[in-house]
Amino acid sequence: MRLSAEELASGKLKPETIELAVQLIRINGYVLFEEVMPRTQVELLNSHMGDQLTSFMVKNNFSLEEGFHDGTNHIGLYVPFEKPFCDESIIANPFVLDVVEQILGSDCLLTYFASNTSMPLGTKPQKVHADMGARFGDQCEANLPITNLVVNYPLVDVTLENGPMEVWSGGTHLHPDKWYSSNAHDKSVLAEHMQSFKAVMPAGSIMIRDDRMWHRGTPNRSDKPRTNIALIYSLAAAVHHPGGIQIPQETYDSFSDKTKRLVRNERIGVPAIQN
């Protein structure tokens, strides 16, 4: 959906937009706000992410031509909690929080700060998957309440060419818990017979999705990385362990109270991760 000029200018969603977005996530598995972040900010982020990808490729000895990660040429990496990445417009984006807090509660936590990139020359799609496993293994026949929302910020225009995420929306997030266990039916086999679509969107859009919704990365046929930033917000009651995001003390000290609260379970006072 497109936010109104008034919402974009005020940084605040109308109550009816929040309600629509919440219902879309609950029923369809995701909502997409198109072209929200300023282009200049997105371009800056993309250029810094390019540096991260380059050093990650070198460190891991990855070659695009030889391929990696089963020929998908997909890279998932933890993003350093430093500027320009850890800007409050990203980690505490008002549009995102308006929606996320309705679903996960105002005491929800930021628990993941990473990125997903479909690099050029991939030859295969990823396996169809959900981002979360079953909470009760093979046992639980019930659909459990949502615990995690993934928020994706694409840093380039996502087209049919450059490796869009493919999603199976409309109910895959609503299966009983055991559907997310390692012994569940193979999603890839079922998914070939189900409706899906490739999530094309302009740079600077925001996708908020239930982490159980089935999806996969697809090969990038362009010559540039297709990168997004991926955050996860979690239900406070479902977070039992200390988090893994490394947040330098001075970065934490610069945050608003709201943002400090969002990252309260993470590793504060620890240097940012380096790729």
Ligand SMILES: O=C(O)CCC(=O)C(=O)O
């Ligand atoms: O292409 C994407 O952004 C999706 C990547 C993904 O689902 C994964 O790496 O687990």
